[in-house]
Amino acid sequence: MEWQKKLYEQEMSPPADLWPSLAKQIQQEQGRLTSRLQEAEAAPPSHVWLQIAKSLPAAADRQPGILRSLYRYSIPAAAALLGLLLLKYAMLEGRFFSPATTSLQRLRIPLRTGQPIAPAPKPLQEPAARTAHPFSLHDAKPQHSRVLAREALSYPGSNYVEVCDVRQEVCRRINYKLEYMAACLPAQGASSYPIACRRELLTWLEQIDKSNYIPAPGHLFDIVELVSLLSSE
Amino acid sequence: MSASDTDIIQGCLANDIRMQEALYQKYAARMYAVCLRYAGNAEGAQDILQEGFVKVFRNLSKFRADGSFEGWMRRIFVNTAIEHHRRRHPLADPFSEREEQIEEGSWNALDKLALEDLMKMIQSLPEGYRTVFNLYTVEGYSHQEIGEMLGIQEGTSKSQFARARKALLERIKGHV
Missing domain, CATH: 1.10.1740.10 (RNA polymerase sigma factor, region 2, helix turn helix motif)
Structure with a gap:
């Protein structure tokens, strides 16, 4: 019908002053992305440790060495918390942590920011299927982090080795999630796509993004880019 | 160039x-x-x-x-x-309504309208109606796709569209 065509092709001039402010915003966006990528390579400022210690009094009191070690190895605080959250999940599910899964060898895992993460020696439990929902952090609210961290560290046998393993598991999970998400993106020419699935993934990735978790520079870039992509499509 | x-x-x-x-x-x-x-x-x-x-x-x-x-x-x-x-509308679902059938109205009247008037009428529709109407008639999405995009039932999309159409036709009658 004619009116539909007219509506589709209609043009309306936006206010003339919109472009200057938009141009400024775009340049700021570019600058922000660049600085975030640079931050991924930069060492955190020295006062950050004090903030971490303050936010995790119970955990720091019990096993300060673990957290200091994590910090010394340039693991962002949020990543440590995320790792501890996963440790909590692991304990609850009784899956990928058992005495048999820890070993001295894993203490040698490179942990400095920017270094590639060594592949996990052996996946402890792969998600059942690519289409299944592999993991969820929906319940991991920031206000629970301290409690979970305390509980995680009070778990018998919890130590630095295990936390390293957790971090590696986080990395593996993120990789898996990225793959999963890529599989969910619409095929070329597809007229529909799983909105609910993408929404869920977006939520998850935003949590990761906001947490400043930095598994590797390439991953950070992927996450920023993918969050942007999912936000717009 | x-x-x-x-x-x-x-x-x-x-x-x-x-x-x-x-x-x-x-x-x-x-x-x-x-x-x-x-x-x-x-x-x-x-x-x-x-x-x-x-x-x-x-x-x-x-x-x-x-x-x-x-x-x-x-x-x-x-x-x-x-x-x-x-x-x-972060929590409420403004689209949530029972599906209802509204008899077919003539779209031909819309062709007679000036584009500016048509635009004003569309803009005056309630937000839920307007969104579904635009997605269906102008962008060409199916009701199933609209349901997925907006997180509503396919039937709700149809219902919203029927109501949007009815409201538009009423406005046109008043305009003529």
Whole structure:
């Protein structure tokens, strides 16, 4: 019908002053992305440790060495918390942590920011299927982090080795999630796509993004880019 | 001679501000019309336009040249408009209604309207009606797709569309 065509092709001039402010915003966006990528390579400022210690009094009191070690190895605080959250999940599910899964060898895992993460020696439990929902952090609210961290560290046998393993598991999970998400993106020419699935993934990735978790520079870039992509499509 | 889409895209990817402006100048009017159709007022439309263009520039590297660039952009703006709608209704589902059948009305009357009048009538529709109406009649999404996009039942989309159509036809009667 004619009116539909007219509506589709209609043009309306936006206010003339919109472009200057938009141009400024775009340049700021570019600058922000660049600085975030640079931050991924930069060492955190020295006062950050004090903030971490303050936010995790119970955990720091019990096993300060673990957290200091994590910090010394340039693991962002949020990543440590995320790792501890996963440790909590692991304990609850009784899956990928058992005495048999820890070993001295894993203490040698490179942990400095920017270094590639060594592949996990052996996946402890792969998600059942690519289409299944592999993991969820929906319940991991920031206000629970301290409690979970305390509980995680009070778990018998919890130590630095295990936390390293957790971090590696986080990395593996993120990789898996990225793959999963890529599989969910619409095929070329597809007229529909799983909105609910993408929404869920977006939520998850935003949590990761906001947490400043930095598994590797390439991953950070992927996450920023993918969050942007999912936000717009 | 104006630059081609390919030149503009390449320039934008190289962070060339002149090409960014060229892209904006080429498509702003058409995308603003899309935004106005969804927003209902100029202020909301400008917000969507600005946010949409930021997303376009941010995601330009994702554009695959095997389809229409304008179509790709339009989808971003439509989705941005839907996000705006959701932000205003974070919890309530404004679309949630029983499906109802409304007898077919004639669309032909819309052809007789001036575009400006038609636009005003669409903008005056309640937000839920307006969104479904635009997605279905202008963008060409199916009710199933609209349901997925808005997080509502397919039947609710049909119902909203029927109500939108009825409301539009009533406005036309009043206008004539």
